[in-house]
Amino acid sequence: MADHPHPRAATFLDALESALGGPGRRSAEVLAEVESDLEAAVANLVAAGELEDAAWTRALEDLGDPQVLAAAMRGPLPPELPDRWMLHARRAAAILTGGWFALIACAVRSWDWGDRFGTFFFFVGLGLPPTLLLWPGIVWRWNALYSTANAVALVVLGAFLLNAGSHSAVTHELGAVAVEEALLVEGATALEPQEPDEPLLEREHIAALAALAAAGLVLSLVQQRAQRRRIVLGAAGLMLLLDLPFTIEEQLFAREARAVEAWAEDARERTGSWPSQEQFAAEYQPLLLSKLRYSTRSDTWSLYWARALQGTAGVGYHSDRGFWGND
Amino acid sequence: MANAFPPELVRGCAELVLLTILIPRPMYGYEILTTLEERGNGGFQFKQGTLYPLLYRLEREGWIEAQWVEPEGAKRRKTYRITRDGRRAQRAKAAEWRRLQEAVEALLQEAGRG
Numbered sequence: 001m002a003d004h005p006h007p008r009a010a011t012f013l014d015a016l017e018s019a020l021g022g023p024g025r026r027s028a029e030v031l032a033e034v035e036s037d038l039e040a041a042v043a044n045l046v047a048a049g050e051l052e053d054a055a056w057t058r059a060l061e062d063l064g065d066p067q068v069l070a071a072a073m074r075g076p077l078p079p080e081l082p083d084r085w086m087l088h089a090r091r092a093a094a095i096l097t098g099g100w101f102a103l104i105a106c107a108v109r110s111w112d113w114g115d116r117f118g119t120f121f122f123f124v125g126l127g128l129p130p131t132l133l134l135w136p137g138i139v140w141r142w143n144a145l146y147s148t149a150n151a152v153a154l155v156v157l158g159a160f161l162l163n164a165g166s167h168s169a170v171t172h173e174l175g176a177v178a179v180e181e182a183l184l185v186e187g188a189t190a191l192e193p194q195e196p197d198e199p200l201l202e203r204e205h206i207a208a209l210a211a212l213a214a215a216g217l218v219l220s221l222v223q224q225r226a227q228r229r230r231i232v233l234g235a236a237g238l239m240l241l242l243d244l245p246f247t248i249e250e251q252l253f254a255r256e257a258r259a260v261e262a263w264a265e266d267a268r269e270r271t272g273s274w275p276s277q278e279q280f281a282a283e284y285q286p287l288l289l290s291k292l293r294y295s296t297r298s299d300t301w302s303l304y305w306a307r308a309l310q311g312t313a314g315v316g317y318h319s320d321r322g323f324w325g326n327d
Numbered sequence: 328m329a330n331a332f333p334p335e336l337v338r339g340c341a342e343l344v345l346l347t348i349l350i351p352r353p354m355y356g357y358e359i360l361t362t363l364e365e366r367g368n369g370g371f372q373f374k375q376g377t378l379y380p381l382l383y384r385l386e387r388e389g390w391i392e393a394q395w396v397e398p399e400g401a402k403r404r405k406t407y408r409i410t411r412d413g414r415r416a417q418r419a420k421a422a423e424w425r426r427l428q429e430a431v432e433a434l435l436q437e438a439g440r441g
Contacts, residue, residue, distance in 0.1 A: 225412045
């Protein structure tokens with residue numbers, strides 16, 4: 001019940017409150033604003049010479065029917081923020097969710113040599129939508145047509161781009177056990193990138209990821225402009241931060257591989273064959289990286305290095321097939 | 328009022344008018360109405376009932392921001408100020424309005440000559 005000295009104003013405010021869905025923080029704020037402006041309007045009319053009762057009548061008439069006013073307000077009213085503890089809980093949950101998916105994106109980034117495509121789809125597809133949905137108080141720009149058209153366009157485009165001319169997302173895969181075996185068994189052969197038995201990501205997985213990525217992009221697009229800018233810049237900055245250490249690792253490994261290549265070529269010119277593992281261990285002075293694994297067979301050699309940031313994955317160089325990543 | 332603009336004309340430029348009026352300083356709801364009435368020479372006949380949904384829509388777009396202020400000796404009021412994005416939107420809407428105005432003016436002149 002509105003606590004207002006003027007009975008007609010109290011009746012109007014009560015009706016407006018119930019039309020807005022009953023007592024609550026959001027309706028309380030609307031009522032406080034309407035009441036304050038109503039009193040300013042009455043004061044102005046009275047100052048202009050109108051009688052107080054007539055001034056109230058006119059000011060209330062200007063506001064119109066409370067039901068109609070509430071219906072017009074309900075659409076554009078910003079969403080109500082939850083209580084303080086819920087606000088913090090949801091922010092924490094959003095940060096943890098985003099962080100968890102950032103870790104998954106890191107793992108995905110380490111699987112392949114120089115591949116940022118998968119990271120983007122895992123991060124934007126799996127991470128962004130739940131993070132945005134959990135974050136409290138995000139004001140959506142309510143335009144269903146705009147959102148739907150974008151969503152459909154992005155899903156179709158994403159699915160098309162991901163499926164065009166590709167049969168697998170992971171082209172080279174060699175398990176850690178295979179790496180160990182190849183290096184420990186006597187007469188070890190050079191490590192070579194191999195086709196996986198089964199592709200890690202099937203088309204339907206990729207299409208689902210693309211659809212989720214589209215959902216993430218759409219959720220960003222329906223934000224207020226300033227909010228969208230923060231989300232896009234934040235996500236791009238985080239992607240860059242996630243990617244940078246892996247790119248640096250790959251650059252260091254590439255320089256090391258070139259140095260090993262020069263050393264092996266030199267040894268081959270002298271002896272007529274690629275140097276052995278024992279020669280590598282005894283003679284090669286690493287430039288930048290330690291724990292390099294060198295292996296050879298009669299006509300090829302390879303270099304392997306377990307990533308420092310993601311020990312279960314690694315990068316390799318094969319004298320015939322170039323650089324590759326190992327999941 | 329006799330010199331009030333037709334409501335459909337005002338509806339078409341309501342967002343531009345509100346954004347423009349908030350450029351010099353923040354204002355509260357009723358102050359916006361009285362200022363519009365003064366500046367528009369009685370032409371803008373916004374009622375409070377139509378003002379709030381418009382203000383909330385602009386707030387939702389991120390073009391204006393609301394803040395409760397309590398001036399000394401006066402009652403607590405919800406004031407609105409234009410944001411940076413709001414200024415950008417105002418410029419875009421003003422440019423559109425001028426284009427429309429020029430096109431209509433050109434049509435009128437042509438009709439006047441004919």
